[in-house]
Amino acid sequence: MTAAAAITIEAMGFSDFHGNPGTVLRLREMLAQGRLPQSVILAGPEGSGKYTLAVMLARALNCVGPEGTPVDRKSDFVFTTDGLPDFCGQCDNCRKIGEAADLEARFNEAIEAREALRDTDKRETRIFVQTHPDVLVIPPDPPQMMIKVDQVRHVNHTIHYKPAEARRRVFIFTPAPFMKEAANALLKTLEEPPEFATILLLVRNPGELLPTVRSRSAIFTLQALPGDEIERFLARHRPQWNARQRQLVARLSGGAIGRALSFDLEQYASARKDALAVLHTAVSSADHSELFRTTETYRSGAEGKEKTDQLITTTYSLLQDLMALGAGTPELVRNTDITAELKTLAGATDFEWIVRAVQSLGQLQSGMRRNLLRSLSLDAFAVSLEAQD
Numbered sequence: 001m002t003a004a005a006a007i008t009i010e011a012m013g014f015s016d017f018h019g020n021p022g023t024v025l026r027l028r029e030m031l032a033q034g035r036l037p038q039s040v041i042l043a044g045p046e047g048s049g050k051y052t053l054a055v056m057l058a059r060a061l062n063c064v065g066p067e068g069t070p071v072d073r074k075s076d077f078v079f080t081t082d083g084l085p086d087f088c089g090q091c092d093n094c095r096k097i098g099e100a101a102d103l104e105a106r107f108n109e110a111i112e113a114r115e116a117l118r119d120t121d122k123r124e125t126r127i128f129v130q131t132h133p134d135v136l137v138i139p140p141d142p143p144q145m146m147i148k149v150d151q152v153r154h155v156n157h158t159i160h161y162k163p164a165e166a167r168r169r170v171f172i173f174t175p176a177p178f179m180k181e182a183a184n185a186l187l188k189t190l191e192e193p194p195e196f197a198t199i200l201l202l203v204r205n206p207g208e209l210l211p212t213v214r215s216r217s218a219i220f221t222l223q224a225l226p227g228d229e230i231e232r233f234l235a236r237h238r239p240q241w242n243a244r245q246r247q248l249v250a251r252l253s254g255g256a257i258g259r260a261l262s263f264d265l266e267q268y269a270s271a272r273k274d275a276l277a278v279l280h281t282a283v284s285s286a287d288h289s290e291l292f293r294t295t296e297t298y299r300s301g302a303e304g305k306e307k308t309d310q311l312i313t314t315t316y317s318l319l320q321d322l323m324a325l326g327a328g329t330p331e332l333v334r335n336t337d338i339t340a341e342l343k344t345l346a347g348a349t350d351f352e353w354i355v356r357a358v359q360s361l362g363q364l365q366s367g368m369r370r371n372l373l374r375s376l377s378l379d380a381f382a383v384s385l386e387a388q389d
Contacts, residue, residue, distance in 0.1 A: 013056055013087045013094075014080075017049060018233060018257045019225040024053070027220065028084040031060060031077065037218040038193045041201045041209065044222030046175070047256025050202040053222070054172045055101050056087065058135050059094045061198060062166035063087035093166050099131035103174065106131065107139050126151045134166040140176030147173060149182040156189050159197050169197045175204055183210050190216040224255025234260060241265065244337045251334040252317065271307070271314040276341065278311075278378060279318060282357070282385035283348045295378040311378075312365050319361070322346045323354050357385055 017024055030036040040057075042050040065078045065088050077085035087094050100106055106129040114125050126148060129137035138155065141148045155171050163169050178186070190213060193199060199217075203209060206219050230250040234241060238261075241249070245265060252268070253260035277294045297307075317334060324332040325346040333339060349357075364381045 013059065013089050017053060017056060019049065019229065020044075020222045023220050023222060025084075027053075027057065028060075028086070031057075031085040032079075032083070036061075036198070038195075038197060039190050039199045039201070039217040041203060041206055041214065041217045041219045042222065043203050043206045043219060045204060045224055045254060045256050047253060047259030047262075048222040048224065049256075049258055050222060051103055051172070051174060052101070052258065054200045054202060055097060057198075057200065058170040058172065059087035059089070059097045060085050061168045061170060062093040062097065062132075062134070064091045064093060066090045093132065096132035097135050100129055100135065100137055103129065103137070103139065106137070110139075111142065126154065128154070132166065134163040134168070135170045135172070137172045137174060139174045144179075145176060147176050147178045147182050149179055149185050152178075152182045152185040155199075156185065159189060159199075160194055162194075163196055167196070169194075170200065171197065172200045173202060175202045177208065178210075183213060187212055187216070225257055226255070227251055230255065230257060230260050233257060237261060248335065248337050251336060267310060268314065271310040272318070272335070272338075274311055275315040275318055276338075278315065278382045279345060279357075282382040283345060292379070308378075312361060315361055316358070318342070318345075319354055319357055322349060323351075326351055326354065353385070360384055 014024055014028065027036065036057075042054060044050050060077065063078045063086070078088055080086040089095070089098065107127070110127045110129055114122055114127065117125060127139055127141045128151070129139060136155065136158070138147060138151050140146055141151060159169060159171065161169070187210075190199065201209065201213070201217060206214055206221075227247070227250040230253060231243075231246045234246040234249060238246065238249075249260050249263045249265060253263060274294045274297075321333045321335050321342050322345055324330065325343060326349070330339070333342065335342060360381055364377055
């Protein structure tokens with residue numbers, strides 16, 4: 001790939017990516033030099049932008065510029081004024097590839113399409129997302145939510161077809177564990193990919209992949225963003241939140257911009273209110289009425305499961321804050337808007353109590369997977385801690 005005849009265009013897309021400018025710069029420089037490896041691992045915490053960056057790379061690899069732009073489809077990139085490859089977001093390739101950016105929506109559409117098939121066809125059909133004929137996204141396949149061998153076999157077969165509309169074929173494996181047979185099936189393709197194909201593997205931690213997969217790929221790591229940077233981002237994109245709310249979301253997101261942007265503050269506040277009611281009852285057993293009023297709203301069904309999962313996650317968050325306060329490290333507290341209430345709870349507990357609470361919460365979470373009665377299980381969780389106090 002060369003850039004000899006590239007055109008310079010002002011409005012481009014990589015500037016919309018938040019954080020990790022060094023990593024983005026290295027990737028764009030490698031594109032410009034024609035040295036981007038054919039197998040790339042993008043690693044980083046959930047919400048750090050791995051998938052967003054992967055889609056941007058797929059667009060940059062195949063952008064031909066707006067209508068009328070004199071760019072050679074077969075070899076040349078579209079460049080920005082900084083002299084590095086970018087994408088216009090307007091050409092047919094950019095537009096089609098960009099339709100895959102909302103992965104959750106496209107994934108749900110693929111699930112619905114499979115559910116509409118006959119049972120025999122349904123069992124043989126794997127889940128893919130494809131909005132452009134030359135860019136294939138491989139998400140985890142339900143119900144195990146893993147990358148399955150049939151998905152990899154499909155990649156191994158189709159990767160050798162030359163691009164139909166783009167310069168390069170791009171395959172994006174979204175973050176999910178590989179079945180062992182699937183990981184092994186991918187190795188041969190990683191060893192000898194066709195020259196017109198690029199494989200992007202997205203993971204939270206490179207250690208999740210086989211050493212043989214890692215050794216055949218270049219690894220780029222996206223770091224968590226500083227909290228103040230996320231707060232500034234939220235001030236622009238979530239102006240309805242006040243400063244305390246932005247600080248709370250920035251801390252709870254763990255430095256992941258995507259998680260912060262999609263954070264459901266109202267849902268979290270509701271779950272935290274219930275989690276505090278459970279913990280207060282566990283610490284002070286004088287009155288169980290508030291506990292019972294809270295737990296009786298946790299019913300069966302998918303909605304009840306989602307609500308219970310959120311409660312458990314939120315309770316873990318509060319227990320981590322109690323641990324931080326007990327250890328004398330208040331700067332690690334994430335629920336900063338209720339620090340006073342957390343200090344009261346921390347004063348009534350100790351390290352051993354928090355450890356028991358975490359263990360009991362793990363047992364509660366396991367019980368939820370076995371469809372135990374949610375309200376009674378939550379009551380038992382609080383009472384068990386109270387009895388051991």
